Amino acid sequence: xxxxxxxxxxxxxxxxxxxxxxxxxxxxxxxxxxxxxxxxxxxxxxxxxxxxxxxxxxxxxxxxxxxxxxxxxxxxxxxxxxxxxxxxxxxxxxxxxxxxxxxxxxxxxxxxxxxxxxxxxxxxxxxxxxxxxxxxxxxxxxxxxxxxxxxxxxxxxxxxxxxxxxxxxxxxxxxxxxxxxxxxxxxxxxxxxxxxxxxxxxxxxxxxxxxxxxxxxxxxxxxxxxxxxxxxxxxxxxxxxxxxxxxxxxxxxxxxxxxxxxxxxxxxxxxxxxxxxxxxxxxxxxxxx
Numbered sequence: 298x299x300x301x302x303x304x305x306x307x308x309x310x311x312x313x314x315x316x317x318x319x320x321x322x323x324x325x326x327x328x329x330x331x332x333x334x335x336x337x338x339x340x341x342x343x344x345x346x347x348x349x350x351x352x353x354x355x356x357x358x359x360x361x362x363x364x365x366x367x368x369x370x371x372x373x374x375x376x377x378x379x380x381x382x383x384x385x386x387x388x389x390x391x392x393x394x395x396x397x398x399x400x401x402x403x404x405x406x407x408x409x410x411x412x413x414x415x416x417x418x419x420x421x422x423x424x425x426x427x428x429x430x431x432x433x434x435x436x437x438x439x440x441x442x443x444x445x446x447x448x449x450x451x452x453x454x455x456x457x458x459x460x461x462x463x464x465x466x467x468x469x470x471x472x473x474x475x476x477x478x479x480x481x482x483x484x485x486x487x488x489x490x491x492x493x494x495x496x497x498x499x500x501x502x503x504x505x506x507x508x509x510x511x512x513x514x515x516x517x518x519x520x521x522x523x524x525x526x527x528x529x530x531x532x533x534x535x536x537x538x539x540x541x542x543x544x545x546x547x548x549x550x551x552x553x554x555x556x557x558x559x560x561x562x563x564x565x566x567x568x569x570x571x572x573x574x575x576x577x578x579x580x581x582x583x584x585x586x
Contacts, residue, residue, distance in 0.1 A: 334358070334555040338548035357548075357555035361529065369518055370525040373437060377521060378503040381441040385499040386492065388446050393454035394480055415448045421512070428513055439513045440506070440521065447502075450495045457491040458484065501564060526556040 301309070328348055333341060334357050336350040361367065395401055396408060418424075424443070433439040461484065469479045485492065507523035514520060520528075530552055 330554045330557050334551055334558055336551065338551065341548055341550060357551040358559075360552060361526065361555050361559055364525070364529050366517060366520070366525050367522070370520055370522040373440075373519060374504065374522040376437060377440045377506075378500055381503045382496055382499045384441060384445060385447070385450075386496055389451050389454055389495065390480075390485070390492075392446055393451050394458055394484065396451075397455045397458035411448045411451060415452075425512065433513070435514055435516050435519065437519055440503075440509060443509070444502075447499070450498055453495060454488075454491060457488060461487060497568070500567070504564060505560070523560060526560065530556060 329346070332347045332350055335353050335355060336347045337352050337354050337356075340351060341347055396404060396411075398404070401407075419427075428434060428439060428443060433442060465483055465487075466479050469483050474482065505523065507521065507527065510519075510521050510524050530549070
């Protein structure tokens with residue numbers, strides 16, 4: 298056991314204390330959101346800030362889950378997140394891998410065009426006209442195809458592929474592997490940390506997006522979860538106090554917090570499974586120096 302001096306112990310205690318305080322500050326918003334979502338309106342108005350409710354009610358969650366369209370909205374959002382993320386990763390990898398080769402003909406102009414889109418865009422109206430011309434309006438695919446490749450994520454993957462040792466690919470080609478085999482059996486297994494990170498970027502973006510659905514979709518049955526929850530909150534806010542008697546005195550704030558929990562919980566459940574890949578990525582970077 299290492300013997301520490303009094304100064305080292307004090308320094309360690311201060312560091313642990315600051316980290317504990319930071320952890321409490323980070324957890325406070327989550328605790329507050331969950332507490333308000335299960336607290337009756339009268340108690341919220343009386344206390345102002347609720348962390349441990351005296352009375353627990355799930356009326357806000359009942360209003361959210363039993364509202365018409367929630368089930369279909371969950372299906373649309375899951376379809377968009379799962380299928381969209383899979384297609385995003387497929388096309389981003391297939392674009393980033395050849396662009397990581399310095400001997401690719403026309404590589405510089407392609408990279409210039411890609412970086413140009415990160416700083417400038419055509420605008421909402423030209424994009425809408427293009428999507429209408431392609432026949433994607435009022436289709437679930439309009440939530441996926443227009444953003445199939447993110448220029449930012451493409452640059453991240455390209456940079457990671459460039460840092461992989463070229464000798465590994467060359468040895469696989471000597472053994473008779475073609476480009477797709479090199480990519481699938483050599484490059485992708487070595488790139489799991491960055492692939493997990495980019496997948497999380499795409500997945501969170503799909504799960505939280507709502508503006509494109511508002512602009513490009515008119516059919517209520519094709520609306521994702523975030524749009525349906527937004528409409529529920531807007532409808533509740535527009536109702537009078539007498540019309541809220543069937544909500545068991547659910548406050549607008551409780552409904553807002555319940556909506557936050559419903560939309561955030563799936564991401565919080567998935568994130569721990571990807572955390573190990575982030576840790577591996579840090580370790581790989583430290584080993585390579």
